[in-house]
Amino acid sequence: MKKDISIIGVPMDLGQSRRGVDMGPSAMRYAGMIERLESLGYNIDDCGDIEIGRPERDHNGPKLKNLKAVAEANEELAKAIDKEINKERFPLVLGGDHSIAIGTLAGVTKPYKNLGVIWYDAHGDLNTAETSPSGNIHGMPLAVSIGIGDSALTNIAGFGPKVKPENIVIIGARSLDKGERELIKEKGIKVYTMHEIDRLGMTQVMNEAIAYLNERTDGVHLSLDLDGLDPTDAPGVGTPVNGGISFRESHLAMEMLAEAGILTSAEFVEVNPILDDKNKTATVAVDLAGSLFGEKLL
Numbered sequence: 001m002k003k004d005i006s007i008i009g010v011p012m013d014l015g016q017s018r019r020g021v022d023m024g025p026s027a028m029r030y031a032g033m034i035e036r037l038e039s040l041g042y043n044i045d046d047c048g049d050i051e052i053g054r055p056e057r058d059h060n061g062p063k064l065k066n067l068k069a070v071a072e073a074n075e076e077l078a079k080a081i082d083k084e085i086n087k088e089r090f091p092l093v094l095g096g097d098h099s100i101a102i103g104t105l106a107g108v109t110k111p112y113k114n115l116g117v118i119w120y121d122a123h124g125d126l127n128t129a130e131t132s133p134s135g136n137i138h139g140m141p142l143a144v145s146i147g148i149g150d151s152a153l154t155n156i157a158g159f160g161p162k163v164k165p166e167n168i169v170i171i172g173a174r175s176l177d178k179g180e181r182e183l184i185k186e187k188g189i190k191v192y193t194m195h196e197i198d199r200l201g202m203t204q205v206m207n208e209a210i211a212y213l214n215e216r217t218d219g220v221h222l223s224l225d226l227d228g229l230d231p232t233d234a235p236g237v238g239t240p241v242n243g244g245i246s247f248r249e250s251h252l253a254m255e256m257l258a259e260a261g262i263l264t265s266a267e268f269v270e271v272n273p274i275l276d277d278k279n280k281t282a283t284v285a286v287d288l289a290g291s292l293f294g295e296k297l298l
């Protein structure tokens, strides 16, 4: 992996309805993200935070909450990432709710013909305004990135789609809405649900996922939603779902990604310090980043 990392914070909470996730970037910095990566020999440039509009929360009917402000922030994020990529640096994005993956993917996909995406999450985030039970855009970024959704989102940075459905691997799914299940089948998206993780073990899941991506992609982005982990290990998230991936399994997954050396960008999202237990979830994110960037005990 590249030795120069640019950190971009996105204090966004407009893609969902619970306050506090906008403090995620601060919580991860406070938990020592920068020092941890520096101690591994990386050169870190903390680019600070993207500015997020503070609109009156527009509840835009039941459909796409805060659409305009979410789209604007993602345009800014895509530009900021583009700048760092042109400097040949590895973009590491700290969220913020998962709607920021729209801008992250818009920014990181440009140099690649076939960007792969690992979506580490309890959810599929494959909803549209029509299928969403909540109207929350953080439940939609993966659909948007394959070109499905409102054009204010699918066309961020002036082009779309950003990724091909067959280049996506979802890991940790255990809460999928009806429309998401249909889309997964229709588009042939590869999914390792908790069932496969229990059954095969994380080692085989990651071996398969890495081999699958190696075959067809020329770069890989990791989008890690902390709610992919079990709420006992990562309680500070807005939409927790029981029966998740353990801390140990997640470390193993990160270590295997580090060994494979396939990642070209990453993001950690959905850390909500208000719902957390003494910054535990931000600390877990920093620990996982350590493994992801090559930390070893011996």
Ligand SMILES: NC(=[NH2+])NCCC[C@H](N)C(=O)O
Pocket: 097, 098, 099, 123, 125, 127, 132, 133, 134, 135, 136, 138, 139, 140, 175, 177, 225, 227, 239, 270
């Ligand atoms: N990034 C997340 N935490 N997404 C949760 C989405 C929950 C639900 N599927 C929805 O669309 O509202």
Ligand SMILES: [Mn+2]
Pocket: 121, 122, 123, 225, 227, 228, 239
């Ligand atoms: Mn999630």
Ligand SMILES: [Mn+2]
Pocket: 098, 121, 123, 125, 138, 225
């Ligand atoms: Mn998510």
